[in-house]
Amino acid sequence: MRPGFGYPLDDWRLQQIWPLYRQGLQFDKGNPAWSNWWVFWRRAAGGLDQDQQQKLFNDIAKYLDPVALRNRKLMADLQTRAYDDMVQLVAGLERLPVETKVKVGNWLLKRLEKKSETQTSWWAVGRIGARVLFHRSAHNVVPPEVATTWLRRLLKEDWKKNQQIAFAAVMLSRLSGDRSRDLEPEDRDRVIVKLQDAKAPALWIELVSQARELSDAENQMLFGEKLPSGLKLID
Incomplete structure:
Protein backbone atom coordinates (compact mmCIF):
# COMPACT_ATOMS: atom_id res chain seq x y z
CA MET A 1 0.00 0.00 0.00
CA ARG A 2 2.96 2.38 -0.22
CA PRO A 3 2.04 5.13 -1.02
CA GLY A 4 -1.53 3.90 -1.46
CA PHE A 5 -2.26 5.43 -4.83
CA GLY A 6 -0.87 5.79 -8.30
CA TYR A 7 -0.21 2.11 -8.96
CA PRO A 8 -2.20 -0.54 -10.85
CA LEU A 9 -4.95 -2.22 -8.81
CA ASP A 10 -4.68 0.30 -5.95
CA ASP A 11 -8.43 0.92 -6.03
CA TRP A 12 -9.02 -2.80 -5.65
CA ARG A 13 -6.48 -3.08 -2.83
CA LEU A 14 -8.10 -0.22 -0.96
CA GLN A 15 -11.50 -1.86 -1.28
CA GLN A 16 -10.03 -4.94 0.36
CA ILE A 17 -8.41 -3.14 3.29
CA TRP A 18 -11.03 -0.54 4.22
CA PRO A 19 -13.23 -3.12 6.03
CA LEU A 20 -10.24 -3.68 8.32
CA TYR A 21 -10.54 -0.13 9.56
CA ARG A 22 -14.21 -0.61 10.39
CA GLN A 23 -13.24 -3.65 12.47
CA GLY A 24 -10.73 -1.57 14.39
CA LEU A 25 -7.70 -2.61 16.39
CA GLN A 26 -8.53 -5.60 18.56
CA PHE A 27 -7.53 -5.68 22.26
CA ASP A 28 -6.96 -1.95 22.01
CA LYS A 29 -6.45 -1.18 25.70
CA GLY A 30 -2.79 -0.36 26.16
CA ASN A 31 -1.90 -2.14 22.94
CA PRO A 32 1.56 -1.12 21.67
CA ALA A 33 0.34 -1.92 18.13
CA TRP A 34 -1.38 1.48 17.94
CA SER A 35 1.69 2.98 16.29
CA ASN A 36 1.67 0.29 13.59
CA TRP A 37 -2.06 0.82 13.13
CA TRP A 38 -1.70 4.55 12.38
CA VAL A 39 1.38 3.99 10.22
CA PHE A 40 -0.58 1.48 8.14
CA TRP A 41 -3.37 3.98 7.49
CA ARG A 42 -0.92 6.78 6.84
CA ARG A 43 0.58 4.65 4.06
CA ALA A 44 -2.83 3.95 2.57
CA ALA A 45 -4.41 7.37 3.16
CA GLY A 46 -3.44 8.87 -0.20
CA GLY A 47 -5.76 6.45 -1.99
CA LEU A 48 -8.74 6.90 0.31
CA ASP A 49 -11.65 9.04 -0.83
CA GLN A 50 -12.88 12.12 1.05
CA ASP A 51 -15.48 10.21 3.09
CA GLN A 52 -12.92 7.64 4.19
CA GLN A 53 -10.38 10.31 5.10
CA GLN A 54 -13.12 12.14 7.00
CA LYS A 55 -13.86 8.97 8.96
CA LEU A 56 -10.19 8.69 9.94
CA PHE A 57 -10.19 12.31 11.05
CA ASN A 58 -13.42 12.01 13.01
CA ASP A 59 -11.97 9.15 15.03
CA ILE A 60 -8.78 10.96 16.03
CA ALA A 61 -10.02 14.57 16.22
CA LYS A 62 -10.78 14.40 19.95
CA TYR A 63 -7.11 13.65 20.62
CA LEU A 64 -5.88 16.54 18.47
CA ASP A 65 -8.21 19.17 19.89
CA PRO A 66 -6.33 21.22 22.55
CA VAL A 67 -9.32 20.62 24.83
CA ALA A 68 -7.93 17.09 25.22
CA LEU A 69 -5.09 18.56 27.27
CA ARG A 70 -7.61 19.20 30.04
CA ASN A 71 -9.27 15.78 29.81
CA ARG A 72 -7.57 13.23 32.06
CA LYS A 73 -9.13 10.23 30.32
CA LEU A 74 -8.04 11.35 26.86
CA MET A 75 -4.56 12.17 28.11
CA ALA A 76 -4.34 8.71 29.68
CA ASP A 77 -5.44 7.12 26.40
CA LEU A 78 -2.75 9.04 24.54
CA GLN A 79 -0.06 7.38 26.60
CA THR A 80 -0.61 4.21 24.57
CA ARG A 81 -2.36 5.35 21.37
CA ALA A 82 0.69 6.78 19.60
CA TYR A 83 -0.27 10.44 19.39
CA ASP A 84 2.79 11.31 17.31
CA ASP A 85 1.64 8.89 14.61
CA MET A 86 -1.86 10.36 14.70
CA VAL A 87 -0.36 13.78 13.96
CA GLN A 88 1.57 12.43 10.99
CA LEU A 89 -1.57 10.67 9.74
CA VAL A 90 -3.79 13.74 9.86
CA ALA A 91 -1.16 15.76 7.99
CA GLY A 92 -1.52 13.40 5.02
CA LEU A 93 -5.32 13.57 4.79
CA GLU A 94 -5.24 15.97 1.84
CA ARG A 95 -8.88 15.49 0.84
CA LEU A 96 -10.30 16.88 4.09
CA PRO A 97 -12.44 20.02 3.63
CA VAL A 98 -10.46 23.26 3.82
CA GLU A 99 -12.31 24.42 6.93
CA THR A 100 -11.32 21.20 8.69
CA LYS A 101 -7.69 21.68 7.70
CA VAL A 102 -7.71 25.23 9.03
CA LYS A 103 -9.17 24.02 12.31
CA VAL A 104 -6.55 21.29 12.69
CA GLY A 105 -3.68 23.63 11.86
CA ASN A 106 -4.89 26.07 14.50
CA TRP A 107 -5.27 23.23 16.99
CA LEU A 108 -1.70 22.12 16.47
CA LEU A 109 -0.30 25.64 16.74
CA LYS A 110 -2.23 26.07 19.97
CA ARG A 111 -0.82 22.82 21.32
Missing part, protein backbone atom coordinates in the same frame (compact mmCIF):
# COMPACT_ATOMS: atom_id res chain seq x y z
CA LEU A 112 2.67 23.87 20.28
CA GLU A 113 2.49 26.66 22.83
CA LYS A 114 3.27 23.90 25.34
CA LYS A 115 6.72 22.33 25.43
CA SER A 116 5.13 18.89 25.90
CA GLU A 117 3.70 18.88 22.36
CA THR A 118 5.41 16.60 19.87
CA GLN A 119 7.73 18.56 17.59
CA THR A 120 6.25 16.64 14.67
CA SER A 121 3.29 19.01 14.93
CA TRP A 122 5.42 21.74 13.32
CA TRP A 123 6.00 19.49 10.30
CA ALA A 124 2.29 18.62 10.22
CA VAL A 125 1.26 22.29 10.11
CA GLY A 126 3.37 22.63 6.98
CA ARG A 127 1.84 19.62 5.30
CA ILE A 128 -1.69 20.72 6.17
CA GLY A 129 -1.13 24.24 4.86
CA ALA A 130 0.97 23.27 1.82
CA ARG A 131 0.58 25.42 -1.31
CA VAL A 132 1.00 22.35 -3.55
CA LEU A 133 -0.63 19.07 -2.60
CA PHE A 134 0.65 15.69 -3.63
CA HIS A 135 -2.57 14.78 -5.45
CA ARG A 136 -2.54 18.24 -7.12
CA SER A 137 -6.11 19.22 -6.21
CA ALA A 138 -6.07 23.00 -5.78
CA HIS A 139 -9.52 23.21 -4.19
CA ASN A 140 -8.26 21.45 -1.04
CA VAL A 141 -5.49 24.01 -0.43
CA VAL A 142 -5.71 26.17 2.70
CA PRO A 143 -6.28 29.86 1.77
CA PRO A 144 -3.09 31.95 1.46
CA GLU A 145 -4.21 34.37 4.17
CA VAL A 146 -4.42 31.47 6.63
CA ALA A 147 -1.07 30.08 5.51
CA THR A 148 0.43 33.55 5.94
CA THR A 149 -0.85 33.76 9.52
CA TRP A 150 0.66 30.36 10.31
CA LEU A 151 3.92 31.30 8.57
CA ARG A 152 4.35 34.45 10.64
CA ARG A 153 4.10 32.32 13.76
CA LEU A 154 6.82 30.02 12.39
CA LEU A 155 9.06 32.95 11.50
CA LYS A 156 9.32 33.77 15.21
CA GLU A 157 10.95 30.39 15.94
CA ASP A 158 14.61 29.34 15.75
CA TRP A 159 14.95 27.27 12.55
CA LYS A 160 18.57 26.44 13.27
CA LYS A 161 17.51 24.45 16.31
CA ASN A 162 14.49 22.83 14.68
CA GLN A 163 14.45 22.16 10.94
CA GLN A 164 10.93 20.75 11.17
CA ILE A 165 9.80 24.37 11.52
CA ALA A 166 11.89 25.38 8.52
CA PHE A 167 10.40 22.57 6.44
CA ALA A 168 6.88 23.60 7.50
CA ALA A 169 7.63 27.14 6.32
CA VAL A 170 8.76 25.79 2.95
CA MET A 171 5.50 23.94 2.48
CA LEU A 172 3.46 27.00 3.50
CA SER A 173 5.34 29.37 1.21
CA ARG A 174 6.23 27.14 -1.74
CA LEU A 175 5.72 28.93 -5.06
CA SER A 176 3.01 27.18 -7.06
CA GLY A 177 2.71 29.68 -9.90
CA ASP A 178 -0.99 30.11 -9.07
CA ARG A 179 -1.66 33.60 -7.70
CA SER A 180 -4.75 32.38 -5.88
CA ARG A 181 -2.59 30.05 -3.76
CA ASP A 182 0.78 31.77 -3.52
CA LEU A 183 1.87 33.95 -0.64
CA GLU A 184 3.01 37.54 -1.10
CA PRO A 185 6.59 37.94 -2.44
CA GLU A 186 7.77 39.74 0.69
CA ASP A 187 6.68 36.82 2.89
CA ARG A 188 8.46 34.35 0.64
CA ASP A 189 11.56 36.55 0.68
CA ARG A 190 11.62 36.44 4.47
CA VAL A 191 11.45 32.65 4.33
CA ILE A 192 14.32 32.45 1.85
CA VAL A 193 16.56 34.65 4.01
CA LYS A 194 15.82 32.60 7.09
CA LEU A 195 16.36 29.31 5.24
CA GLN A 196 19.73 30.53 4.03
CA ASP A 197 20.66 31.56 7.55
CA ALA A 198 19.62 28.13 8.85
CA LYS A 199 21.67 26.43 6.10
CA ALA A 200 18.61 24.57 4.87
CA PRO A 201 18.86 22.22 1.84
CA ALA A 202 19.12 23.99 -1.50
CA LEU A 203 15.94 22.27 -2.73
CA TRP A 204 13.90 23.90 0.04
CA ILE A 205 15.09 27.38 -0.96
CA GLU A 206 14.45 26.61 -4.61
CA LEU A 207 10.85 25.58 -3.93
CA VAL A 208 10.12 28.93 -2.32
CA SER A 209 11.82 30.96 -5.04
CA GLN A 210 10.74 29.03 -8.15
CA ALA A 211 7.57 27.36 -9.39
CA ARG A 212 8.76 23.96 -10.54
CA GLU A 213 7.67 20.36 -10.76
CA LEU A 214 9.34 17.79 -8.55
CA SER A 215 10.95 14.59 -9.73
CA ASP A 216 9.63 11.29 -8.38
CA ALA A 217 12.58 11.10 -6.00
CA GLU A 218 11.96 14.65 -4.74
CA ASN A 219 8.25 13.93 -4.30
CA GLN A 220 9.08 10.85 -2.27
CA MET A 221 11.45 12.88 -0.12
CA LEU A 222 8.90 15.61 0.55
CA PHE A 223 5.64 13.66 0.64
CA GLY A 224 6.70 10.12 1.47
CA GLU A 225 5.83 8.42 4.72
CA LYS A 226 9.20 9.28 6.21
CA LEU A 227 10.24 12.77 7.24
CA PRO A 228 12.29 14.61 4.61
CA SER A 229 16.03 14.10 4.59
CA GLY A 230 17.68 16.15 7.30
CA LEU A 231 14.72 16.05 9.69
CA LYS A 232 14.64 14.01 12.84
CA LEU A 233 11.76 13.23 15.18
CA ILE A 234 12.34 14.71 18.62
CA ASP A 235 10.69 12.92 21.50
Whole structure:
Protein backbone atom coordinates (compact mmCIF):
# COMPACT_ATOMS: atom_id res chain seq x y z
CA MET A 1 0.00 0.00 0.00
CA ARG A 2 2.96 2.38 -0.22
CA PRO A 3 2.04 5.13 -1.02
CA GLY A 4 -1.53 3.90 -1.46
CA PHE A 5 -2.26 5.43 -4.83
CA GLY A 6 -0.87 5.79 -8.30
CA TYR A 7 -0.21 2.11 -8.96
CA PRO A 8 -2.20 -0.54 -10.85
CA LEU A 9 -4.95 -2.22 -8.81
CA ASP A 10 -4.68 0.30 -5.95
CA ASP A 11 -8.43 0.92 -6.03
CA TRP A 12 -9.02 -2.80 -5.65
CA ARG A 13 -6.48 -3.08 -2.83
CA LEU A 14 -8.10 -0.22 -0.96
CA GLN A 15 -11.50 -1.86 -1.28
CA GLN A 16 -10.03 -4.94 0.36
CA ILE A 17 -8.41 -3.14 3.29
CA TRP A 18 -11.03 -0.54 4.22
CA PRO A 19 -13.23 -3.12 6.03
CA LEU A 20 -10.24 -3.68 8.32
CA TYR A 21 -10.54 -0.13 9.56
CA ARG A 22 -14.21 -0.61 10.39
CA GLN A 23 -13.24 -3.65 12.47
CA GLY A 24 -10.73 -1.57 14.39
CA LEU A 25 -7.70 -2.61 16.39
CA GLN A 26 -8.53 -5.60 18.56
CA PHE A 27 -7.53 -5.68 22.26
CA ASP A 28 -6.96 -1.95 22.01
CA LYS A 29 -6.45 -1.18 25.70
CA GLY A 30 -2.79 -0.36 26.16
CA ASN A 31 -1.90 -2.14 22.94
CA PRO A 32 1.56 -1.12 21.67
CA ALA A 33 0.34 -1.92 18.13
CA TRP A 34 -1.38 1.48 17.94
CA SER A 35 1.69 2.98 16.29
CA ASN A 36 1.67 0.29 13.59
CA TRP A 37 -2.06 0.82 13.13
CA TRP A 38 -1.70 4.55 12.38
CA VAL A 39 1.38 3.99 10.22
CA PHE A 40 -0.58 1.48 8.14
CA TRP A 41 -3.37 3.98 7.49
CA ARG A 42 -0.92 6.78 6.84
CA ARG A 43 0.58 4.65 4.06
CA ALA A 44 -2.83 3.95 2.57
CA ALA A 45 -4.41 7.37 3.16
CA GLY A 46 -3.44 8.87 -0.20
CA GLY A 47 -5.76 6.45 -1.99
CA LEU A 48 -8.74 6.90 0.31
CA ASP A 49 -11.65 9.04 -0.83
CA GLN A 50 -12.88 12.12 1.05
CA ASP A 51 -15.48 10.21 3.09
CA GLN A 52 -12.92 7.64 4.19
CA GLN A 53 -10.38 10.31 5.10
CA GLN A 54 -13.12 12.14 7.00
CA LYS A 55 -13.86 8.97 8.96
CA LEU A 56 -10.19 8.69 9.94
CA PHE A 57 -10.19 12.31 11.05
CA ASN A 58 -13.42 12.01 13.01
CA ASP A 59 -11.97 9.15 15.03
CA ILE A 60 -8.78 10.96 16.03
CA ALA A 61 -10.02 14.57 16.22
CA LYS A 62 -10.78 14.40 19.95
CA TYR A 63 -7.11 13.65 20.62
CA LEU A 64 -5.88 16.54 18.47
CA ASP A 65 -8.21 19.17 19.89
CA PRO A 66 -6.33 21.22 22.55
CA VAL A 67 -9.32 20.62 24.83
CA ALA A 68 -7.93 17.09 25.22
CA LEU A 69 -5.09 18.56 27.27
CA ARG A 70 -7.61 19.20 30.04
CA ASN A 71 -9.27 15.78 29.81
CA ARG A 72 -7.57 13.23 32.06
CA LYS A 73 -9.13 10.23 30.32
CA LEU A 74 -8.04 11.35 26.86
CA MET A 75 -4.56 12.17 28.11
CA ALA A 76 -4.34 8.71 29.68
CA ASP A 77 -5.44 7.12 26.40
CA LEU A 78 -2.75 9.04 24.54
CA GLN A 79 -0.06 7.38 26.60
CA THR A 80 -0.61 4.21 24.57
CA ARG A 81 -2.36 5.35 21.37
CA ALA A 82 0.69 6.78 19.60
CA TYR A 83 -0.27 10.44 19.39
CA ASP A 84 2.79 11.31 17.31
CA ASP A 85 1.64 8.89 14.61
CA MET A 86 -1.86 10.36 14.70
CA VAL A 87 -0.36 13.78 13.96
CA GLN A 88 1.57 12.43 10.99
CA LEU A 89 -1.57 10.67 9.74
CA VAL A 90 -3.79 13.74 9.86
CA ALA A 91 -1.16 15.76 7.99
CA GLY A 92 -1.52 13.40 5.02
CA LEU A 93 -5.32 13.57 4.79
CA GLU A 94 -5.24 15.97 1.84
CA ARG A 95 -8.88 15.49 0.84
CA LEU A 96 -10.30 16.88 4.09
CA PRO A 97 -12.44 20.02 3.63
CA VAL A 98 -10.46 23.26 3.82
CA GLU A 99 -12.31 24.42 6.93
CA THR A 100 -11.32 21.20 8.69
CA LYS A 101 -7.69 21.68 7.70
CA VAL A 102 -7.71 25.23 9.03
CA LYS A 103 -9.17 24.02 12.31
CA VAL A 104 -6.55 21.29 12.69
CA GLY A 105 -3.68 23.63 11.86
CA ASN A 106 -4.89 26.07 14.50
CA TRP A 107 -5.27 23.23 16.99
CA LEU A 108 -1.70 22.12 16.47
CA LEU A 109 -0.30 25.64 16.74
CA LYS A 110 -2.23 26.07 19.97
CA ARG A 111 -0.82 22.82 21.32
CA LEU A 112 2.67 23.87 20.28
CA GLU A 113 2.49 26.66 22.83
CA LYS A 114 3.27 23.90 25.34
CA LYS A 115 6.72 22.33 25.43
CA SER A 116 5.13 18.89 25.90
CA GLU A 117 3.70 18.88 22.36
CA THR A 118 5.41 16.60 19.87
CA GLN A 119 7.73 18.56 17.59
CA THR A 120 6.25 16.64 14.67
CA SER A 121 3.29 19.01 14.93
CA TRP A 122 5.42 21.74 13.32
CA TRP A 123 6.00 19.49 10.30
CA ALA A 124 2.29 18.62 10.22
CA VAL A 125 1.26 22.29 10.11
CA GLY A 126 3.37 22.63 6.98
CA ARG A 127 1.84 19.62 5.30
CA ILE A 128 -1.69 20.72 6.17
CA GLY A 129 -1.13 24.24 4.86
CA ALA A 130 0.97 23.27 1.82
CA ARG A 131 0.58 25.42 -1.31
CA VAL A 132 1.00 22.35 -3.55
CA LEU A 133 -0.63 19.07 -2.60
CA PHE A 134 0.65 15.69 -3.63
CA HIS A 135 -2.57 14.78 -5.45
CA ARG A 136 -2.54 18.24 -7.12
CA SER A 137 -6.11 19.22 -6.21
CA ALA A 138 -6.07 23.00 -5.78
CA HIS A 139 -9.52 23.21 -4.19
CA ASN A 140 -8.26 21.45 -1.04
CA VAL A 141 -5.49 24.01 -0.43
CA VAL A 142 -5.71 26.17 2.70
CA PRO A 143 -6.28 29.86 1.77
CA PRO A 144 -3.09 31.95 1.46
CA GLU A 145 -4.21 34.37 4.17
CA VAL A 146 -4.42 31.47 6.63
CA ALA A 147 -1.07 30.08 5.51
CA THR A 148 0.43 33.55 5.94
CA THR A 149 -0.85 33.76 9.52
CA TRP A 150 0.66 30.36 10.31
CA LEU A 151 3.92 31.30 8.57
CA ARG A 152 4.35 34.45 10.64
CA ARG A 153 4.10 32.32 13.76
CA LEU A 154 6.82 30.02 12.39
CA LEU A 155 9.06 32.95 11.50
CA LYS A 156 9.32 33.77 15.21
CA GLU A 157 10.95 30.39 15.94
CA ASP A 158 14.61 29.34 15.75
CA TRP A 159 14.95 27.27 12.55
CA LYS A 160 18.57 26.44 13.27
CA LYS A 161 17.51 24.45 16.31
CA ASN A 162 14.49 22.83 14.68
CA GLN A 163 14.45 22.16 10.94
CA GLN A 164 10.93 20.75 11.17
CA ILE A 165 9.80 24.37 11.52
CA ALA A 166 11.89 25.38 8.52
CA PHE A 167 10.40 22.57 6.44
CA ALA A 168 6.88 23.60 7.50
CA ALA A 169 7.63 27.14 6.32
CA VAL A 170 8.76 25.79 2.95
CA MET A 171 5.50 23.94 2.48
CA LEU A 172 3.46 27.00 3.50
CA SER A 173 5.34 29.37 1.21
CA ARG A 174 6.23 27.14 -1.74
CA LEU A 175 5.72 28.93 -5.06
CA SER A 176 3.01 27.18 -7.06
CA GLY A 177 2.71 29.68 -9.90
CA ASP A 178 -0.99 30.11 -9.07
CA ARG A 179 -1.66 33.60 -7.70
CA SER A 180 -4.75 32.38 -5.88
CA ARG A 181 -2.59 30.05 -3.76
CA ASP A 182 0.78 31.77 -3.52
CA LEU A 183 1.87 33.95 -0.64
CA GLU A 184 3.01 37.54 -1.10
CA PRO A 185 6.59 37.94 -2.44
CA GLU A 186 7.77 39.74 0.69
CA ASP A 187 6.68 36.82 2.89
CA ARG A 188 8.46 34.35 0.64
CA ASP A 189 11.56 36.55 0.68
CA ARG A 190 11.62 36.44 4.47
CA VAL A 191 11.45 32.65 4.33
CA ILE A 192 14.32 32.45 1.85
CA VAL A 193 16.56 34.65 4.01
CA LYS A 194 15.82 32.60 7.09
CA LEU A 195 16.36 29.31 5.24
CA GLN A 196 19.73 30.53 4.03
CA ASP A 197 20.66 31.56 7.55
CA ALA A 198 19.62 28.13 8.85
CA LYS A 199 21.67 26.43 6.10
CA ALA A 200 18.61 24.57 4.87
CA PRO A 201 18.86 22.22 1.84
CA ALA A 202 19.12 23.99 -1.50
CA LEU A 203 15.94 22.27 -2.73
CA TRP A 204 13.90 23.90 0.04
CA ILE A 205 15.09 27.38 -0.96
CA GLU A 206 14.45 26.61 -4.61
CA LEU A 207 10.85 25.58 -3.93
CA VAL A 208 10.12 28.93 -2.32
CA SER A 209 11.82 30.96 -5.04
CA GLN A 210 10.74 29.03 -8.15
CA ALA A 211 7.57 27.36 -9.39
CA ARG A 212 8.76 23.96 -10.54
CA GLU A 213 7.67 20.36 -10.76
CA LEU A 214 9.34 17.79 -8.55
CA SER A 215 10.95 14.59 -9.73
CA ASP A 216 9.63 11.29 -8.38
CA ALA A 217 12.58 11.10 -6.00
CA GLU A 218 11.96 14.65 -4.74
CA ASN A 219 8.25 13.93 -4.30
CA GLN A 220 9.08 10.85 -2.27
CA MET A 221 11.45 12.88 -0.12
CA LEU A 222 8.90 15.61 0.55
CA PHE A 223 5.64 13.66 0.64
CA GLY A 224 6.70 10.12 1.47
CA GLU A 225 5.83 8.42 4.72
CA LYS A 226 9.20 9.28 6.21
CA LEU A 227 10.24 12.77 7.24
CA PRO A 228 12.29 14.61 4.61
CA SER A 229 16.03 14.10 4.59
CA GLY A 230 17.68 16.15 7.30
CA LEU A 231 14.72 16.05 9.69
CA LYS A 232 14.64 14.01 12.84
CA LEU A 233 11.76 13.23 15.18
CA ILE A 234 12.34 14.71 18.62
CA ASP A 235 10.69 12.92 21.50
